[in-house]
Amino acid sequence: MSVLAALARGIWDFVAGDDWRVALGVACAIAVTALVATSTVAAWWVLPLAVVALLADSLRRAARGC
């Protein structure tokens, strides 16, 4: 069990890195893109906007912590 827990922990650290909110935000932004793509509105702008917002927010939090 401890090996499985360590493996899960390793995968989590590998994917989430220093800021798990970025990983969660990317997943949400892709889901929103898919949702918008089913409508008549263009969906390409959702992800770039989300990327800039997530990056800026993550950096703001990191800078505050320094």
Added chain:
Amino acid sequence: MSGTEIGLAVSVFLACAVEAVEALTIVLAVGTTRSWSSALSGVAAATALLAALVAALGPALTSLPIDVLRVAVGGLLLVFGLQWLRKAILRAAGLKARHDEAALFAEEADAARRAGRPAGFDPYSFTVACKGVLLEGLEVAFIVLTFGANQHRIPLAAAAAAAAIVLVVIAGVAVRAPLARVPENTMKFAVGVMLSSFGTFWGAEGAGASWPGNDAALLVIIPALLAISLALVALIRRASALAPAPVGTP
């Protein structure tokens, strides 16, 4: 070779070169202070493991439906790219220590000297070299797999990675010291921008969005993300300069 394939090769080459420089520092530290044969055995073991991983997962990934592959690959590349970019921006803005190969070498060499040394095969050198190459190589293997599978060009991605490793090893053998003069932080910044840009492009495409201009959209996304990242560096630097010094600071 198309523009996307050139982007793929450049991104993989840069990412692999950066990680190879870091792995080389670790191997040099244990090799020069303890045992070259044991350290190189560790490198061989880690390389074989990484090659097996790429060989096993590559065909499995390429057999996925293209939209599923693009969403998964785009999302993961974006998460990884943003991690690299975040660290690179914090380093460029002076809020995070820059990667210093000379300091890392001194630290690793000191730890290697202090560890007990048996006669013959040296498990310490083997383990440290194997772990170093495996950990640094895992991210590269992931980038090779995701970039390559998405373009159905795993051999191209693997060749770019191999070229970077060969170049770094040749430079390491020639210099016989950690490659402290390689502009690692700048390269990491570039890789962060490239991974995030390709991740954005493929992630949106996989989710069903159509980019204006199709592949040509990358020619806008990459410079735009670079410009925004540089602007964020300038903003953080300015904010840090304006922030009051902590109480007790001389």
